[in-house]
Amino acid sequence: MITVQADDLVRILPQAILAGFAILVMVFEPFLPAARKTLLGWFSLFGVVAAGAATIRTSFSPGLAFGNSISADRFSLFFICLFLLVAALTLLGSFHSLERENINHGEFYALLLMATVGMCFMAASTELIMIFLGLEISSLATYVLAGFKRQDALSNEASLKYFLLGSFATAFFLYGIAVVYGLTGTTNLLVLSAQLGRSGEFRPGAVFAWVALLLMFVGLAFKVSTVPFHVWTPDVYQGAPAPVTAFLSVGPKAAAFAVLLRIFLGAFASAGSGVFWVFWASAILTMCLGNLAALLQSNVKRLLAYSAIAHAGYVLVGIAAGRGEGTAPVLFYLTVYALMNVGAFLLVAHLAGTGERWTRIEDFTGLGYQRPAVAACLAAFMLSLAGFPTTAGFFAKFYIFRAAVHSGLIGLTIVAVLTSVVSVYYYFRLIVVMYMREGKAEAASASLPWALRVALAISVVGIFYLGLYPTDFLLLTNLAAVPLP
Amino acid sequence: MIPTHYYLFLGAALFTIGVVGVLTRRNIIVILMSIELILNAVNINLVAFSRYFQAVDGQVFAIFVITDAAAEAAVGLGLIIALFRNKETVNADEIDLLKW
Amino acid sequence: MFGSYLPILVHFVVVVVVAGAIMGLSAWVGVKRPSREKLSPYECGITPVGDARGRFSISFYLVGMLFILFDVEIAFLFPWAVVYRSLGWFGFIEMFLYIVILLAGYLYIWKKGALDWTR
Numbered sequence: 001m002i003t004v005q006a007d008d009l010v011r012i013l014p015q016a017i018l019a020g021f022a023i024l025v026m027v028f029e030p031f032l033p034a035a036r037k038t039l040l041g042w043f044s045l046f047g048v049v050a051a052g053a054a055t056i057r058t059s060f061s062p063g064l065a066f067g068n069s070i071s072a073d074r075f076s077l078f079f080i081c082l083f084l085l086v087a088a089l090t091l092l093g094s095f096h097s098l099e100r101e102n103i104n105h106g107e108f109y110a111l112l113l114m115a116t117v118g119m120c121f122m123a124a125s126t127e128l129i130m131i132f133l134g135l136e137i138s139s140l141a142t143y144v145l146a147g148f149k150r151q152d153a154l155s156n157e158a159s160l161k162y163f164l165l166g167s168f169a170t171a172f173f174l175y176g177i178a179v180v181y182g183l184t185g186t187t188n189l190l191v192l193s194a195q196l197g198r199s200g201e202f203r204p205g206a207v208f209a210w211v212a213l214l215l216m217f218v219g220l221a222f223k224v225s226t227v228p229f230h231v232w233t234p235d236v237y238q239g240a241p242a243p244v245t246a247f248l249s250v251g252p253k254a255a256a257f258a259v260l261l262r263i264f265l266g267a268f269a270s271a272g273s274g275v276f277w278v279f280w281a282s283a284i285l286t287m288c289l290g291n292l293a294a295l296l297q298s299n300v301k302r303l304l305a306y307s308a309i310a311h312a313g314y315v316l317v318g319i320a321a322g323r324g325e326g327t328a329p330v331l332f333y334l335t336v337y338a339l340m341n342v343g344a345f346l347l348v349a350h351l352a353g354t355g356e357r358w359t360r361i362e363d364f365t366g367l368g369y370q371r372p373a374v375a376a377c378l379a380a381f382m383l384s385l386a387g388f389p390t391t392a393g394f395f396a397k398f399y400i401f402r403a404a405v406h407s408g409l410i411g412l413t414i415v416a417v418l419t420s421v422v423s424v425y426y427y428f429r430l431i432v433v434m435y436m437r438e439g440k441a442e443a444a445s446a447s448l449p450w451a452l453r454v455a456l457a458i459s460v461v462g463i464f465y466l467g468l469y470p471t472d473f474l475l476l477t478n479l480a481a482v483p484l485p
Numbered sequence: 486m487i488p489t490h491y492y493l494f495l496g497a498a499l500f501t502i503g504v505v506g507v508l509t510r511r512n513i514i515v516i517l518m519s520i521e522l523i524l525n526a527v528n529i530n531l532v533a534f535s536r537y538f539q540a541v542d543g544q545v546f547a548i549f550v551i552t553d554a555a556a557e558a559a560v561g562l563g564l565i566i567a568l569f570r571n572k573e574t575v576n577a578d579e580i581d582l583l584k585w
Numbered sequence: 586m587f588g589s590y591l592p593i594l595v596h597f598v599v600v601v602v603v604a605g606a607i608m609g610l611s612a613w614v615g616v617k618r619p620s621r622e623k624l625s626p627y628e629c630g631i632t633p634v635g636d637a638r639g640r641f642s643i644s645f646y647l648v649g650m651l652f653i654l655f656d657v658e659i660a661f662l663f664p665w666a667v668v669y670r671s672l673g674w675f676g677f678i679e680m681f682l683y684i685v686i687l688l689a690g691y692l693y694i695w696k697k698g699a700l701d702w703t704r
Contacts, residue, residue: 004675023689026689026693031696129549143560156571160564160565164561167561168507168520171503178496181534182534185540559651563650566646
């Protein structure tokens with residue numbers, strides 16, 4: 001006899017509300033005339049806000065739900081808030097670009113909410129199968145979102161590449177889960193961590209234990225786009241509609257990092273030093289290749305894609321630093337990364353103009369003179385991505401590197417610092433083009449719609465607030481990092 | 486009674502066939518089918534382990550995986566149709582506008 | 586030893602008798618007006634002979650997709666039906682919600698015209 005307590009329902013309230021709104025948006029979609037679809041966008045935004053309110057309610061009754069498969073702890077609530085923020089910013093920034101590209105369909109909003117639901121479940125699940133389902137819910141929605149510009153061959157291609165490689169990777173993840181189940185008889189992370197904690201080493205048949213861990217790592221490494229599982233990233237980020245790219249570059253990535261933290265620093269923390277070297281190696285590869293390849297790009301979307309790969313490398317440094325040190329800086333970094341990356345992509349989406357014609361770096365020439373405020377915004381995002389002091393990007397990197405040094409990862413920290421020095425070059429290329437070259441920026445025509453202004457204001461204020469007063473938020477991330485299973 | 490590891494060999498073989506299929510075939514629909522093969526390899530493993538442990542949860546997972554495979558196939562076919570309407574091809578070599 | 590297989594034998598005999606009766610009766614009683622179309626093998630509406638590489642209408646894929654989605658959901662109904670009594674009202678409400686969500690999807694594809702074969 002199964003019973004569900006009221007607490008069980010409260011502990012998935014944010015996800016339930018989001019899913020409900022997604023379904024309602026989908027049902028309303030065919031009944032609305034084409035000109036009124038933005039209404040559904042505002043409705044979705046209302047849903048995100050309602051889910052945010054529900055998160056507050058959930059935080060008053062933390063604990064496990066549904067047979068220990070969902071955990072409403074501070075860690076998951078932190079990530080749920082982060083995802084809701086990303087969804088809200090993307091919604092605000094996408095209304096106008098969608099209308100401009102003539103793809104303002106209600107499905108966009110329904111899929112965006114569904115992807116958010118999946119990400120929330122990824123962060124909140126303590127059961128491998130639930131994590132897999134969350135991963136698939138968010139992945140399937142984002143595959144479609146990447147191809148949302150149906151008439152555009154680039155968008156088609158981006159979505160198909162994303163879909164083929166993505167479902168290949170999730171199949172690996174799933175195979176890893178099956179092997180874990182076969183070795184231990186359970187897929188619950190809490191039970192696993194208790195079992196493994198006792199035996200010290202993830203041992204019944206150590207070879208298969210490694211196979212399982214590596215398969216799961218590959219599946220998640222694809223989602224966070226670490227080298228060598230990054231090949232899809234530049235293509236998909238370039239081909240997908242820019243507001244979708246804003247969402248893609250942050251949401252699924254942060255969710256996959258949440259799962260990496262829960263699995264590899266939580267349940268399998270006792271798996272020993274081998275896992276550490278996997279993170280170490282992929283951090284170095286990712287930082288080096290991401291930053292070096294970004295130097296060669298001429299398309300802004302592709303440049304930001306390689307920069308997103310490089311940033312995944314920095315986060316991996318934090319994970320390699322280990323559970324005591326690394327978790328809180330990783331949470332801090334992901335939040336900052338979300339603010340600056342969503343902001344940058346939304347701004348690029350607007351500046352690219354109809355059909356996203358102007359995405360080359362030269363198209364931004366002289367933007368600083370024609371549109372000082374817009375250019376200042378973009379420059380702030382670039383400075384923060386490069387990690388300049390007074391912006392949040394600086395402290396994000398600083399905390400990660402400090403955690404790495406505390407854990408004795410001197411070599412890794414040196415590589416990280418050197419590659420972030422390299423990264424300054426390509427971020428500054430954009431700033432130089434905007435401010436120090438004469439010219440008429442192709443990208444500077446239309447004025448900013450006010451919804452986008454709100455989204456950008458939130459990002460910019462967030463970046464400078466966290467860059468000037470990081471301590472309060474760092475305390476918050478420390479709180480959220482504690483209760484990892 | 487067939488020993489459990491027979492099923493595991495079958496699962497591993499299907500997994501390998503699926504991976505090789507994804508990596509070598511050029512027709513997108515065949516690649517999609519290869520991915521589904523991997524998911525079915527997982528199902529065989531899950532059900533075999535479920536019998537080995539005399540616990541039903543592996544079978545429940547298999548049902549979820551089946552559903553997921555169906556959703557994935559539907560999304561995949563939808564994307565392939567969208568591509569075909571634009572480009573009249575289902576060949577992975579011909580989707581080359583974006584540089585890999 | 587084979588006693589437990591007796592029901593299967595009975596079943597087999599009943600099937601043969603019933604099927605034979607149906608086919609025999611229709612052969613004996615029925616009116617026969619053969620034509621070329623009627624005599625060709627039945628292949629679900631597709632011309633049985635021709636180039637195997639011929640193209641299908643893209644609608645087949647659309648209907649195939651929708652079929653997969655709504656068909657596979659039955660996989661959850663079977664285990665649910667097995668334990669329905671022990672689940673009680675909880676199981677009923679859960680499945681009700683599940684079906685409502687499915688219906689929402691059905692309503693969506695219907696209003697979108699995906700079921701309109703001639704479109």
